[in-house]
Amino acid sequence: MDEFASAVLDWFDRHGRKHLPWQQQPTPYRVWVSEIMLQQTQVATVIPYYERFMARYPDVAALADAPLDSVLDLWSGLGYYARARNLHKAAGIVMAEHGGVVPCEQRALEALPGIGRSTAGAIRALACGHFAVILDGNVKRVLARYHAIDGWPGKAAVADRLWTLAEAHTPTERVADYTQAMMDLGATVCTRSRPACDRCPVGSDCAAYRSGDPVAWPHRKPKTRKPHRSLRMLLLRNAAAELLLQKRPASGLWGGLWSLPEAEEEADLERWLGERFGLAMQAVEAWPAFDHQFTHFRLTVAPLLVDVAENAGRIQEMAPDNLLWYNTAHPAPGGFPAPVVKLIEQYRVIAGTTGAEQ
Template sequence: MKFSSKLIRWYEKHGRKDLPWQIDKTPYKVWISEIMLQQTQVVTVIPFYSAFINRFPNIQELATSSEEEVMSFWSGLGYYSRARNIYKTAQILQKKFESKLPSSLSQLISLPGIGPSTAGAILSLGYKKRAPILDANVKRVLARYKKIEGDLSKALNIKTLWRISESLTPEEKVDLYNQAIMDLGALVCTKSSPKCRICPVSRDCIAFNKKLIQVLPRKKLTKQKPFKTVFWLVVMNKNGKVLLKKRNNLGVWKGLWSFLESENIQALGKECLTMFKKRKKDLKTYPDINHSFSHLNLNAKLFLLKLNEDINYNINKGKYVWVDKKGLKALGIPTPVKNIFEVLKLNDQTS
């Protein structure tokens, strides 16, 4: 029996069939779910996906919304460039493709944020057209099955894996096959605890037969992440609302809303004096906040400033906003900032 036939038969008995994006499946739902699932676990994605699709049920609704609103529904999911690319693509689709995802590989990969594997998923799962895929789960399955050694992020190995994926993708039932190989990687051929005894293709798996399962794929040499310290000023007015500032279009949180940020305590003190006529002695210190990104570790020194005076501070309304906890839902907010509202009990009758 062929590799693809074994996987399809296994999937029909054991595969996942009740994930939100598998119900009333459309190319649009496949696209959104595939983008959300990049570097993010299924259990994390499910509530975000459900809320997103409920608000943006189709490309037309997505394209006619604002980027700010799209970011608010992505808030907490991370890797925010994904949301920005989704919004850009929706607008292109509205203008050039009658608010529909194209059904050709070349047109799909020309769109922001859609690479060959995402395009393959849209074509196969959404349109039932033959197209190979190569997400993280598929890479692991194929690297073990064909014993591909070396760093899988290297161009030569990626090219080899694509060639293997193409050769194994069947002409028929391609939607079932691609879902099957993704599920096999997620449920059986896992990264740390592979269940080879129940794998439908272990008999022909080179890594299994050569007892190399635990060492393949080879672990990529990781560099130590740099460490960055910032100083955050949490400003609360007498009504209990907190001041947030829209970040510039640089960095991982570009365009999101955060607290006033300085690189050192002196700069923070200067900003406090300039904007609010307050000094460092007026600030209350809180324990540090630590957050790990894929590329760096962030340490935030946290200071709270309560304003009791009824003063009309000179604040640019397009760049700053006073917000309570309920108002956070309408803004794109990084997870650490959301968490600080809980840590400091902001807007909860703080004394």
């Protein structure tokens, strides 16, 4: 075991986290779900979602059997919904191709939707007791600083270098503890903006610390301007004060979630509503526009509350699985994207249906 690994393990024995819910009975299924939830989200946010998820889907069979809508509903608020869709799809594959047992082989894990090299490594190290290497965001940061690796880790050559170092440091004994220790070290000591180098177990040999400017690593992504998109989101209200919801296609932005209909900004709304949904426009009220940030672009949402009259039964005839009139006093029919949650909350206030169950 190299000095780096042994210092990290000593630190883990004294300061590492040992009571996280997924550390109890760390089966491959439980660790897998936690790793997926933790991919873009902080531990403190993940814990209640994880506990609800495990209570509802205690094993891979329960997850595979569940309707995607219910899974997305439980995921509502965690964001990055592709993670939930992939998890659900992968559970189906585990049932069909692995007899319901989450595999412990690197290649079999990486073949499942949503599981990359590092997540597969984490499942193997934490739940299967295998020698395996991880390189998640926390580990990248620690190693890029410790070795002062130049270049943006999103570049293949830089990532390759970091993988080689990650492998070289990973010990053959106590691999689960080491893996957890590296995640904890990155999350609690070698943090993004304020690393606590004075209490770091590897500080004495850390090149970034010695440089006097540890936050200079890892190098940032070269700047590009985020593209901007805008859309008109319609709160179509019928005579019963219900809103029309439209389910988005299974793939793409907000795939599989219930959303509000969207119209091109330049479309003639009255005509568009008639042609698209058989609805007659009666009154329109513009609500203030707001921005929603995605990783790759900025979206400006311009909401419109539109009172409509419908031709009896027309909507139901058109696409019964994709459209529904939603009474906002009732529980949500599935997951909503964050901007839609916000608009429905605002609508509940004016409709007097606040406090409805989500």
